Amino acid sequence: MKYQGVIFDLDGVICSTDHYHYLAWKALADRLGAYFDEEINNRLRGVSRMASLEIVLERYDGTLTQEEKEAAAEEKNDRYRELLKNMSPADLSAEVKETLDALRAKGLLLGIGSSSKNTRFILGQIGLGDYFDKISDGTNITRSKPDPEVFLKAAEYLGLEPKDCLVVEDAVAGIQAAIAAGMDSAAVGDAAKSDLATYRLHSFRDLLTCVE
Ligand code: B16
Numbered sequence: 001m002k003y004q005g006v007i008f009d010l011d012g013v014i015c016s017t018d019h020y021h022y023l024a025w026k027a028l029a030d031r032l033g034a035y036f037d038e039e040i041n042n043r044l045r046g047v048s049r050m051a052s053l054e055i056v057l058e059r060y061d062g063t064l065t066q067e068e069k070e071a072a073a074e075e076k077n078d079r080y081r082e083l084l085k086n087m088s089p090a091d092l093s094a095e096v097k098e099t100l101d102a103l104r105a106k107g108l109l110l111g112i113g114s115s116s117k118n119t120r121f122i123l124g125q126i127g128l129g130d131y132f133d134k135i136s137d138g139t140n141i142t143r144s145k146p147d148p149e150v151f152l153k154a155a156e157y158l159g160l161e162p163k164d165c166l167v168v169e170d171a172v173a174g175i176q177a178a179i180a181a182g183m184d185s186a187a188v189g190d191a192a193k194s195d196l197a198t199y200r201l202h203s204f205r206d207l208l209t210c211v212e
C-alpha cells in the first residue's frame with residue numbers, strides 16, 4: 001500500500017454544505033446592503049470563517065470594527081447552524097460511504113482535515129459522528145489553508161508521518177496545504193481543474209486506485 005492513512009477535507013469532499021453557507025452569508029450581506037452571489041460564495045471554499053467575512057465585506061461600503069466583525073461572523077454562523085439541522089444521513093452519498101468502508105477494509109487509517117469549526121456537528125448530522133479515526137479541524141488550528149497546519153495535525157493525531165498520508169480536497173488552497181505538508185493529494189471538484197494535485201479524480205471511488 002502506498003499510504004497508511006487518508007485525510008479528508010469535509011465540505012465539498014465528504015458532503016456539500018455550499019448552499020447553506022451561501023444562504024447564511026447572503027442573509028448577512030443583504031442585511032449589510034452588500035452585494036453577494038454564488039460566484040463570491042465559490043471563493044469562500046476552504047477559507048476560514050473570518051477570512052470569508054473579509055471577502056464578503058469587499059462589497060460593503062462601510063467599515064466594521066473588530067467587535068462588529070466578530071458579531072457579524074457569529075450571526076452568519078448561527079444561521080448556518082440552524083440550516084445544518086436540515087442535514088441527515090441522506091446527505092451522505094452511497095458512493096462516498098462505500099469508498100470509505102473499502103479504504104478502511106484495506107487497513108488504512110481515516111482522518112478529517114477541515115477548516116470548519118462545525119466539523120463534528122456536520123459529521124453527526126450525516127451519521128458519521130464516530131466514524132473517523134481522528135479529526136483535525138478549525139477548532140485546533142491557528143492558521144488556515146493553504147497553511148499545512150490542519151493536515152500536519154491530522155497526521156500527528158493519526159500517529160503517521162506526512163509522507164504516509166494522502167489528502168483528499170476540493171479546494172485549490174487545500175491542495176496547496178497538502179503540498180506544503182509534504183503529502184500527496186487527490187483532487188475532486190474545483191481543485192481537479194488545476195494540475196497541482198498528485199491525482200485528479202473523476203469520481204470519489206477512483207480513490208481506491210490511488211492508494212494501491
Ligand atoms: P465554519 P472545509 C471550510 O470547510 C468550508 O469549505 C469553508 O467554506 C468555510 O468557510 C470553512 O470551512 C469554515 O467553516 O464557518 O463552519 O468554521 O472545506 O475545510 O471542510
Ligand code: MG
Nearest residue numbers: 009011012170
Ligand atoms: Mg472543502
